[in-house]
Amino acid sequence: MIRTILIDDEPLARDVVKHYLKNFPEVEVLAECSDGFEGLKAITQFKPDFIFLDIQMPKINGFEMLELVENPPAVIFTTAFDEYAIKAFEVNAADYLLKPIEQDRFDQAMRKLPARLKQAEPTEELLESAGMSPSQQHRVVVKTNGVIKIIPVSDIHYFEADDDHVKLSTTEGNFFKNKTMSFFEKTLDSEQFIRIHRSYLINLAQVNKIELKEKDSYIVLLKSDIWLPVSKTGYIKLKAALGL
Amino acid sequence: MLFIAWIVAFVLLFYYTLNFNWYASVADSLITNILLAMSCLVVGTILRFYQPKQEIVLFVIMLAVVLATAVSFVSTYVLSTLFVRYLSYVSFLDVSMPFRTIVLFVFLAWCAFANVLWYKLEEQSETQERLHTAQNLAKEAELNKLRHQLQPHFLFNSLNSVYALTIVNPKEAGTMITKLASFLRGTLKRDDEVWVSVEEEMEYIQLYLDIEKVRFSHRLNLDIRIDEDTLGLCLPGTLLQPIVENAIKFGLYNTSAAILISVHVKVEHNLLQISVKNPFDPEMKATGGTGFGLTAIRRRLYLLFADSSLLQTAALEDNIYLTTLKIPQKYDQNDTH
Numbered sequence: 014m015i016r017t018i019l020i021d022d023e024p025l026a027r028d029v030v031k032h033y034l035k036n037f038p039e040v041e042v043l044a045e046c047s048d049g050f051e052g053l054k055a056i057t058q059f060k061p062d063f064i065f066l067d068i069q070m071p072k073i074n075g076f077e078m079l080e081l082v083e084n085p086p087a088v089i090f091t092t093a094f095d096e097y098a099i100k101a102f103e104v105n106a107a108d109y110l111l112k113p114i115e116q117d118r119f120d121q122a123m124r125k126l127p128a129r130l131k132q133a134e135p136t137e138e139l140l141e142s143a144g145m146s147p148s149q150q151h152r153v154v155v156k157t158n159g160v161i162k163i164i165p166v167s168d169i170h171y172f173e174a175d176d177d178h179v180k181l182s183t184t185e186g187n188f189f190k191n192k193t194m195s196f197f198e199k200t201l202d203s204e205q206f207i208r209i210h211r212s213y214l215i216n217l218a219q220v221n222k223i224e225l226k227e228k229d230s231y232i233v234l235l236k237s238d239i240w241l242p243v244s245k246t247g248y249i250k251l252k253a254a255l256g257l
Numbered sequence: 258m259l260f261i262a263w264i265v266a267f268v269l270l271f272y273y274t275l276n277f278n279w280y281a282s283v284a285d286s287l288i289t290n291i292l293l294a295m296s297c298l299v300v301g302t303i304l305r306f307y308q309p310k311q312e313i314v315l316f317v318i319m320l321a322v323v324l325a326t327a328v329s330f331v332s333t334y335v336l337s338t339l340f341v342r343y344l345s346y347v348s349f350l351d352v353s354m355p356f357r358t359i360v361l362f363v364f365l366a367w368c369a370f371a372n373v374l375w376y377k378l379e380e381q382s383e384t385q386e387r388l389h390t391a392q393n394l395a396k397e398a399e400l401n402k403l404r405h406q407l408q409p410h411f412l413f414n415s416l417n418s419v420y421a422l423t424i425v426n427p428k429e430a431g432t433m434i435t436k437l438a439s440f441l442r443g444t445l446k447r448d449d450e451v452w453v454s455v456e457e458e459m460e461y462i463q464l465y466l467d468i469e470k471v472r473f474s475h476r477l478n479l480d481i482r483i484d485e486d487t488l489g490l491c492l493p494g495t496l497l498q499p500i501v502e503n504a505i506k507f508g509l510y511n512t513s514a515a516i517l518i519s520v521h522v523k524v525e526h527n528l529l530q531i532s533v534k535n536p537f538d539p540e541m542k543a544t545g546g547t548g549f550g551l552t553a554i555r556r557r558l559y560l561l562f563a564d565s566s567l568l569q570t571a572a573l574e575d576n577i578y579l580t581t582l583k584i585p586q587k588y589d590q591n592d593t594h
């Protein structure tokens with residue numbers, strides 16, 4: 014048996030997939046979810062072999078949901094129209110179905126499935142390129158103690174490298190995200206967020222003052238009363254961003 | 258280089274054909290030609306910054322005459338002062354003065370017309386480029402407008418729903434297809450310039466909501482009230498749909514709960530007033546940008562009525578978002594323009 018979950022906010026869209034799945038009796042549908050939160054819960058609960066995932070859904074989109082899943086299952090994406098998502102799929106050779114979904118196209122994706130289930134999915138890179146979409150540049154979705162939080166980037170004071178995680182320091186405390194510093198540096202607005210140091214990416218709006226610590230070495234004070242070190246190249250970037 | 262060759266040619270001309278000594282030949286050629294070159298520069302500069310729209314030929318000729326006379330006088334004066342003792346040369350200077358002026362005039366006039374032509378050509382290619390850019394921009398704007406009108410996300414999802422209905426409920430599928438067709442027809446007809454009656458507009462909105470209702474029947478509830486006395490009133494056909502679309506986007510797409518969207522059309526203080534209410538998630542508002550994307554509608558209202566306050570928004574209790582659109586009525590109801 015191959016176990017799957019359908020995640021799509023439109024019941025009729027799920028009906029189509031269920032209808033097509035009748036030709037594949039070896040596939041068992043464990044759950045149907047109508048948003049990312051439900052999807053996340055169901056994935057944790059059932060640990061499916063693969064999922065059908067819509068992109069545009071209430072609250073958090075399909076990509077943001079995947080970011081929160083540890084060891085994500087294989088994914089067949091379904092979407093009606095989303096230029097950025099489709100570009101991300103193409104770049105990363107993910108399997109995706111465009112709505113309205115053609116029967117032939119669906120069958121083809123299902124035939125390829127057993128081979129895909131055997132190998133690890135390149136989810137990381139897909140999510141990296143999906144993160145470039147404008148809808149995802151204004152917020153970061155995190156999970157802490159089982160609660161999902163959507164943080165607007167303007168609420169983030171700074172990012173700090175923390176082993177293989179990135180720590181987000183915000184008004185409401187610290188959160189951790191399984192991403193790299195360079196991911197945030199690349200995807201966030203470079204006029205708003207400045208990489209001042211190998212380990213720090215700061216929100217320019219949070220800068221209180223910059224001081225010379227010793228020869229050629231600067232430190233920056235944030236509005237949240239935290240001092241952070243500034244590297245030599247970081248200082249040049251910071252100065253340019255502040256128009257000094 | 259060219260200039261030096263030119264001067265040398267003149268020196269030789271003076272020396273051999275007119276039989277003056279080397280000093281006089283060189284001095285005459287140098288002084289006259291340098292003055293001529295300076296005059297050419299003056300002509301170029303003047304024409305670069307000032308070209309009369311009419312009578313340009315007359316202007317150029319006058320300019321050439323003035324400069325040629327000036328150059329001729331100055332060079333003759335300077336040369337005759339320098340070579341006071343060289344009698345045959347001085348007498349030549351006196352005699353040749355009109356001739357000299359004419360030659361200088363021909364040169365300067367030629368130089369001036371070349372300049373005029375050059376600037377004309379440059380201006381023309383610039384105009385052409387600007388025109389080209391403007392055309393491209395217009396094309397792009399048109400394309401964007403079309404793309405927005407068609408709302409690809411809505412369209413493809415609706416098509417997917419229709420397709421699902423053909424499997425689970427073929428009869429309903431037929432109804433949905435005709436509704437989708439009527440809605441698209443209405444969309445293509447819409448134009449800022451064309452006013453439609455409340456009755457027609459609300460039928461169009463109803464089609465849009467009906468289609469959304471097929472997609473989200475389980476959780477979309479509608480409450481639409483249209484006061485009798487508004488049916489004959491009019492409004493521009495491009496304003497209400499984006500507002501309702503916005504209500505759907507933030508009220509329906511952003512939540513997975515059952516929701517209510519209400520639309521109330523009435524007359525107040527002689528204004529047609531349409532209020533749309535939708536629930537919203539305050540957390541989403543912070544991350545989805547501000548203003549719920551109504552800026553474009555406000556700008557349109559400003560263009561149509563010079564009054565952007567005709568669109569009001571307010572966040573009510575219980576996370577309900579209220580959008581109110583007011584439309585001043587034209588005095589002549591039959592005038593659709």
